[in-house]
Amino acid sequence: xxxxxxxxxxxxxxxxxxxxxxxxxxxxxxxxxxxxxxxxxxxxxxxxxxxxxxxxxxxxxxxxxxxxxxxxxxxxxxxxxxxxxxxxxxxxxxxxxxxxxxxxxxxxxxxxxxxxxxxxxxxxxxxxxxxxxxxxxxxxxxxxxxxxxxxxxxxxxxxxxxxxxxxxxxxxxxxxxxxxxxxxxxxxxxxxxxxxxxxxxxxxxxxxxxxxxxxxxxx
Amino acid sequence: xxxxxxxxxxxxxxxxxxxxxxxxxxxxxxxxxxxxxxxxxxxxxxxxxxxxxxxxxxxxxxxxxxxxxxxxxxxxxxxxxxxxxxxxxxxxxxxxxxxxxxxxxxxxxxxxxxxxxxxxxxxxxxxxxxxxxxxxxxxxxxxxxxxxxxxxxxxxxxxxxxxxxxxxxxxxxxxxxxxxxxxxxxxxxxxxxxxxxxxxxxxxxxxxxxxxxxxxxxx
Amino acid sequence: xxxxxxxxxxxxxxxxxxxxxxxxxxxxxxxxxxxxxxxxxxxxxxxxxxxxxxxxxxxxxxxxxxxxxxxxxxxxxxxxxxxxxxxxxxxxxxxxxxxxxxxxxxxxxxxxxxxxxxxxxxxxxxxxxxxxxxxxxxxxxxxxxxxxxxxxxxxxxxxxxxxxxxxxxxxxxxxxxxxxxxxxxxxxxxxxxxxxxxxxxxxxxxxxxxxxxxxxxxx
Amino acid sequence: xxxxxxxxxxxxxxxxxxxxxxxxxxxxxxxxxxxxxxxxxxxxxxxxxxxxxxxxxxxxxxxxxxxxxxxxxxxxxxxxxxxxxxxxxxxxxxxxxxxxxxxxxxxxxxxxxxxxxxxxxxxxxxxxxxxxxxxxxxxxxxxxxxxxxxxxxxxxxxxxxxxxxxxxxxxxxxxxxxxxxxxxxxxxxxxxxxxxxxxxxxxxxxxxxxxxxxxxxxx
Numbered sequence: 001x002x003x004x005x006x007x008x009x010x011x012x013x014x015x016x017x018x019x020x021x022x023x024x025x026x027x028x029x030x031x032x033x034x035x036x037x038x039x040x041x042x043x044x045x046x047x048x049x050x051x052x053x054x055x056x057x058x059x060x061x062x063x064x065x066x067x068x069x070x071x072x073x074x075x076x077x078x079x080x081x082x083x084x085x086x087x088x089x090x091x092x093x094x095x096x097x098x099x100x101x102x103x104x105x106x107x108x109x110x111x112x113x114x115x116x117x118x119x120x121x122x123x124x125x126x127x128x129x130x131x132x133x134x135x136x137x138x139x140x141x142x143x144x145x146x147x148x149x150x151x152x153x154x155x156x157x158x159x160x161x162x163x164x165x166x167x168x169x170x171x172x173x174x175x176x177x178x179x180x181x182x183x184x185x186x187x188x189x190x191x192x193x194x195x196x197x198x199x200x201x202x203x204x205x206x207x208x209x210x211x212x213x214x215x216x217x218x219x
Numbered sequence: 220x221x222x223x224x225x226x227x228x229x230x231x232x233x234x235x236x237x238x239x240x241x242x243x244x245x246x247x248x249x250x251x252x253x254x255x256x257x258x259x260x261x262x263x264x265x266x267x268x269x270x271x272x273x274x275x276x277x278x279x280x281x282x283x284x285x286x287x288x289x290x291x292x293x294x295x296x297x298x299x300x301x302x303x304x305x306x307x308x309x310x311x312x313x314x315x316x317x318x319x320x321x322x323x324x325x326x327x328x329x330x331x332x333x334x335x336x337x338x339x340x341x342x343x344x345x346x347x348x349x350x351x352x353x354x355x356x357x358x359x360x361x362x363x364x365x366x367x368x369x370x371x372x373x374x375x376x377x378x379x380x381x382x383x384x385x386x387x388x389x390x391x392x393x394x395x396x397x398x399x400x401x402x403x404x405x406x407x408x409x410x411x412x413x414x415x416x417x418x419x420x421x422x423x424x425x426x427x428x429x430x431x432x433x434x435x436x437x438x
Numbered sequence: 439x440x441x442x443x444x445x446x447x448x449x450x451x452x453x454x455x456x457x458x459x460x461x462x463x464x465x466x467x468x469x470x471x472x473x474x475x476x477x478x479x480x481x482x483x484x485x486x487x488x489x490x491x492x493x494x495x496x497x498x499x500x501x502x503x504x505x506x507x508x509x510x511x512x513x514x515x516x517x518x519x520x521x522x523x524x525x526x527x528x529x530x531x532x533x534x535x536x537x538x539x540x541x542x543x544x545x546x547x548x549x550x551x552x553x554x555x556x557x558x559x560x561x562x563x564x565x566x567x568x569x570x571x572x573x574x575x576x577x578x579x580x581x582x583x584x585x586x587x588x589x590x591x592x593x594x595x596x597x598x599x600x601x602x603x604x605x606x607x608x609x610x611x612x613x614x615x616x617x618x619x620x621x622x623x624x625x626x627x628x629x630x631x632x633x634x635x636x637x638x639x640x641x642x643x644x645x646x647x648x649x650x651x652x653x654x655x656x657x
Numbered sequence: 658x659x660x661x662x663x664x665x666x667x668x669x670x671x672x673x674x675x676x677x678x679x680x681x682x683x684x685x686x687x688x689x690x691x692x693x694x695x696x697x698x699x700x701x702x703x704x705x706x707x708x709x710x711x712x713x714x715x716x717x718x719x720x721x722x723x724x725x726x727x728x729x730x731x732x733x734x735x736x737x738x739x740x741x742x743x744x745x746x747x748x749x750x751x752x753x754x755x756x757x758x759x760x761x762x763x764x765x766x767x768x769x770x771x772x773x774x775x776x777x778x779x780x781x782x783x784x785x786x787x788x789x790x791x792x793x794x795x796x797x798x799x800x801x802x803x804x805x806x807x808x809x810x811x812x813x814x815x816x817x818x819x820x821x822x823x824x825x826x827x828x829x830x831x832x833x834x835x836x837x838x839x840x841x842x843x844x845x846x847x848x849x850x851x852x853x854x855x856x857x858x859x860x861x862x863x864x865x866x867x868x869x870x871x872x873x874x875x876x
Contacts, residue, residue, distance in 0.1 A: 003405050003418045004257060004317050008429055010274035011416050018271050019414040029266045030325065030412030036265040038223060044305045046255035046281045047248045051268045052237050055229035058411075062265045065284040066301040067308055082285040082301050085349030086263045089286055089327065092343055098223050106249065108308065124311055130304030186222050192277075193249030195238040197230050199222045210227060333581035354577055361576035361597065362552035364590055371583055378580065441843050441856045442695060442755050446867060448712035449854050456709050457852035467704045468763065468850030474703040476661060482743050484693040484719045485686045487708045490675050493667035496849075500703045503722040504739040505746055520723040520739050523787035524701045527724055527765065530781055536661050544687065546746065562749055568742030624660050630715075631687030633676040635668050637660045648665060 022057050029059045036062045039090040041083070041164065042102040043069045043109065047192045050102055062090045068109025069101055070133045071164035074171040084171070092173055097183060099168060103161040104190040110134065110156050137163035146205050158207055161187040161200065241276050248278045255281045258309040260302070260383065261321040262288045262328065266411045269321055281309045287328025288320055289352045290383035293390040303390070311392055316402060318387060322380040323409040329353065329375050356382035365424050377426055380406040380419065460495050467497045474500045477528040479521070479602065480540040481507045481547065485630045488540055500528045506547025507539055508571045509602035512609040522609070530611055535621060537606060541599040542628040548572065548594050575601035584643050596645055599625040599638065679714050686716045693719045696747040698740070698821065699759040700726045700766065704849045707759055719747045725766025726758055727790045728821035731828040741828070749830055754840060756825060760818040761847040767791065767813050794820035803862050815864055818844040818857065 019026065039062045040050040050063055064086045072081055090096045113131040134156070141147075141159040148155075165185050168174050177183035187200030189207055198207040238245065258281045259269040269282055283305045291300055309315045332350040353375070360366075360378040367374075384404050387393050396402035406419030408426055417426040457464065477500045478488040488501055502524045510519055528534045551569040572594070579585075579597035586593075603623050606612050615621035625638030627645055636645040676683065696719045697707040707720055721743045729738055747753045770788040791813070798816040805812075822842050825831050834840035844857030846864055855864040 002403075003407070003429075004319075007257065007273045007275070007319070011272060011429065014272050014274040015414055018274060023414075026266070026414060027412050030410075033325065034265045034327075038226065039263075044281050044283050044308070046253045046279055047245070047277045049268075049270045049277065049282075052270060052277075053230060053233050054226045055233040055237060056226075058266045058268065058271075060265055062263050063268075063284050064263050065282050065305075067305050070301070072299065080291065080348050080352065081299070081345055082289070082349055085343075085345040086286045088343045088345040089263070089331075093327070093346075100223075100226070106252065108253075108312070112308075124304075124307045126300055126304040126307040127312075129299050130301055133299065184221075188222070191249075193246050195234055195242075195245060210222075210230065335581075354573060357577040357580035358573055361579040361594060362554075362590065371581060375580060440841075441845070441867075442757075445695065445711045445713070445757070449710060449867065452710050452712040453852055456712060461852075464704070464852060465850050468848075471763065472703045472765075476664065477701075482696075482719050482721050482746070484691045484717055485683070485715045487706075487715065487720075489706045489709060490715075491668060491671050492664045493671040493675060494664075496704045496706065496709075498703055500701050501706075501722050502701050503720050505743045508739070510737065518729065518738070518786050518790065519783055520727070520787055523781075523783040524722075524724050526781045526783040527701070527769075531765070531784075538661075538664070544690065546691075546750070550746075562742075562745045564738060564742040564745040565750075567737050568739055571737065622659075626660070629687075631684055633672055633680075633683060648660075648668065 025058055034059050034062070034094065036060055036090075036094060037096055038062070038098045038100060039064070039087070039094075039096045040100045040102050041066075041069050041071060041087075043067065043104055043107060045104060045107065048102065048104045048190055050100075053102075053190060053197065062086075062094060062096060067127065067130055068107055068113070068134065068160060069103050069164065070109075070130070070160065071101070071167045072133055073167040087168070087171065088173070091171075091177060091183065095182075098186060099174075099183065100186045100188055101161045101164045101168075102188050102190060103157050105154065105157065105192055107153075107157050107160075110153065110160060113138070114153065114156060134160050134163070136166075157189060158200075161189065162205055165200075244277055253278050253281070253313065255279055255309075255313060256315055257281070257317045257319060258283070258306070258313075258315045259319045259321050260285075260288050260290060260306075262286065262323055262326060264323060264326065267321065267323045267409055269319075272321075272409060272416065281305075281313060281315060286346065286349055287326055287332070287353065287379060288322050288383065289328075289349070289379065290320070290386045291352055292355075292386040306387070306390065307392070310390075310396060310402065314401075317405060318393075318402065319405045319407055320380045320383045320387075321407050321409060322376050324373065324376065324411050326372075326376050326379075329372065329379060332357075333372065333375060353379050353382070355385075376408060377419075380408060381424055384419075463496055472497050472500070472532065474498055474528075474532060475534055476500070476536045476538060477502070477525070477532075477534045478538045478540050479504075479507050479509060479525075481505065481542055481545060483542060483545065486540065486542045486628055488538075491540075491628060491635065500524075500532060500534060505565065505568055506545055506551070506572065506598060507541050507602065508547075508568070508598065509539070509605045510571055511574075511605040525606070525609065526611070529609075529615060529621065533620075536624060537612075537621065538624045538626055539599045539602045539606075540626050540628060541595050543592065543595065543630050545591075545595050545598075548591065548598060551576075552591065552594060572598050572601070574604075595627060596638075599627065600643055603638075682715055691716050691719070691751065693717055693747075693751060694753055695719070695755045695757060696721070696744070696751075696753045697757045697759050698723075698726050698728060698744075700724065700761055700764060702761060702764065705759065705761045705847055707757075710759075710847060710854065719743075719751060719753060724784065724787055725764055725770070725791065725817060726760050726821065727766075727787070727817065728758070728824045729790055730824045744825070744828065745830070748828075748834060748840065752839075755843060756831075756840070757843045757845055758818045758821045758825075759845050759847060760814050762811065762814065762849050764810075764814050764817075767810065767817060770795075771810065771813060791817050791820070793823075814846060815857075818846065819862055822857075 041064045042050045044065045113134045137159040189198045197210050260283045261269045263284050332353045356378040408417045416429045479502045480488045482503050551572045575597040627636045635648045698721045699707045701722045770791045794816040846855045854867050857864050
């Protein structure tokens with residue numbers, strides 16, 4: 001079981017470039033610890049890297065990545081919720097100021113959920129259970145549609161992000177921090193093919209492009 | 220609740236540089252979907268970005284990030300294990316060839332586990348339960364120590380990686396894929412201050428540096 | 439099924455010597471009942487007899503002996519905890535003034551716990567569960583090591599004694615009696631080969647020899 | 658919390674006498690481990706020391722001591738039965754040839770059980786549950802009395818021993834070993850005031866004195 005050679009080669013490049021660029025930041029982060037202002041909850045998808053998309057250096061984003069960027073509702077049971085643990089760590093421990101749910105197009109987890117009705121076995125025992133977290137999203141989407149229904153995959157991706165934002169508010173310590181104005185929650189969605197980032201308006205619950213041309217000029 | 224401005228600025232830089240660099244890759248990945256060979260299970264820590272450390276582009280790493288880069292043991296219960304779902308997605312769905320557990324120094328999750336004995340309340344209800352996944356690691360470490368005990372934090376970080384590798388093998392589909400030679404499992408550890416990467420030898424269970432000088436030259 | 443002859447022979451010797459020596463004590467103990475000041479929680483091991491090691495006569499030690507001299511944590515469940523029952527009997531019924539946890543070297547229960555990670559089946563269904571009581575000891579030992587790690591068997595024996603002392607304090611009536619100054623708890627460890635007795639310092643949690651030469655002179 | 662001085666003094670005497678007497682035995686037991694032929698299940702009572710009563714040296718008796726010398730029935734549950742664990746250790750691990758249940762007169766545990774009907778609170782939460790193990794003994798005693806009823810405390814002590822012997826036979830590995838002739842089970846009872854030992858006849862289930870005069874002469 002040899003360690004993948006291309007990863008070691010990549011690590012060699014990193015040591016010469018990426019690490020060198022942030023050498024002092026790394027040394028400082030090692031001495032003083034991390035103090036990120038932002039937590040991102042993103043998908044495991046290999047095409048969506050939050051640090052890349054937001055072009056940030058080490059120490060800036062506290063990142064959870066799970067299938068379909070889902071937040072479970074607050075539950076005071078004995079179960080082990082890795083995402084809830086990370087949220088608690090970020091909010092109560094690190095005192096982050098923002099939580100960003102980062103969805104994306106062509107999400108395999110959302111697709112599995114949508115196909116699960118037809119072929120539940122195909123989604124596997126763990127995936128099958130995990131994506132049940134999207135059920136309230138589907139119900140909300142069916143009962144009170146926000147988006148045009150011409151792209152049900154996209155509509156479900158959006159609905160999943162909205163549901164995760166709702167679920168975040170079920171955590172007492174998040175509700176308190178949001179009420180106190182020390183924490184804000186955000187929804188966003190990334191398009192793999194075009195690189196377009198869409199941000200959700202908290203009022204309308206709608207997603208709109210962040211005007212990449214303007215940004216590109218400003219960048 | 221305005222979206223954090225510095226993230227939008229970073230996104231503008233990304234669109235002009237990172238995305239442009241991988242534009243064709245992104246277009247291809249949008250059309251054909253993702254086919255990563257490697258899954259990385261890493262920590263949420265803001266100082267450890269797998270794609271950065273291995274200097275890989277989009278589509279190469281399927282990434283789970285949870286507190287302390289933990290893999291729960293296989294359990295056929297009704298609970299929702301996000302990490303197990305991601306593993307199933309990667310191995311049975313994407314047919315990855317490698318799973319890399321990526322630990323790191325100064326891990327806050329490991330530290331919380333170590334301090335939990337003295338101050339269980341301080342670690343919170345979700346963190347407190349989540350890090351119980353480290354209990355078998357601590358037991359194994361106490362019963363059959365592999366490392367010198369002069370740095371219990373480091374020793375526990377290593378022990379956690381070893382335990383996650385053990386837990387991976389409790390998944391029947393992983394055991395089968397490893398036996399068939401189509402999947403291999405790897406342990407690694409990253410030092411935040413120096414950028415040093417250590418890789419675990421599967422035989423001895425020991426971690427050693429990947430000789431950064433040689434790599435840097437080769438890079 | 440004849441009663442073992444060598445035990446009956448031993449009983450004959452006892453009647454002529456041991457019993458005769460303590461005849462009046464026995465008669466008094468039969469009339470007035472037992473009033474021991476000390477409870478000892480020791481191992482079943484055939485090489486460790488508390489009454490022998492402390493050279494005391496009848497009526498002095500209230501003795502629990504279980505595998506690996508373990509005290510379970512206080513639990514208000516329906517389960518039947520023989521050791522907890524004995525503790526309650528000793529503290530609330532007999533009003534003992536001291537509880538001594540008596541560990542020892544080469545403890546088979548500790549060894550079984552240590553080997554359980556490799557060969558869980560070998561330890562049997564009851565032993566396997568019972569020695570799980572050592573898990574918090576192993577965790578504490580891994581997280582905050584008190585002893586040098588050059589002898590993990592000894593370190594685990596010590597850790598088990600410390601954990602049993604901690605668990606004793608989880609019983610409300612013990613915590614109350616200790617706070618009131620009417621009960622004190624002690625850790626000790628016996629070396630089978632040399633007869634050396636080590637006593638734990640309550641402050642440092644460390645074990646040190648009770649200076650057998652001095653004792654032998656004083657004895 | 659100073660270690661009780663009279664115990665350290667007793668230990669000094671032990672080092673000079675008891676240990677010296679068995680020094681070579683101790684050294685051998687440390688090197689080769691324990692190989693006792695007999696397991697004794699006895700009471701915690703400070704007035705009943707199996708090694709004393711059977712006048713045996715180190716390495717001869719594997720001893721469990723719990724309140725009222727009880728054996729729970731075999732139960733394949735998750736609970737932690739310390740006595741069952743010790744039995745498994747002795748029979749499957751050490752391959753003992755005999756298990757001796759050693760009851761005694763004026764047993765406080767039996768007394769608590771008998772008084773529990775009148776004053777259940779007085780027996781405490783752990784004792785109260787533990788002595789429920791005597792319920793089948795009481796039922797058997799009421800339904801099919803073996804002994805004259807003029808001494809209900811003694812009759813219950815006997816009944817408890819019989820029940821523990823019955824319960825031992827519910828362990829599959831004990832039933833198998835007894836059937837194979839490699840293990841035998843024995844009941845005995847000790848009188849604190851007179852030192853008299855009574856042994857149970859496996860056929861009649863009755864207890865009779867082991868003729869101390871004859872033994873004393875032979876001893």
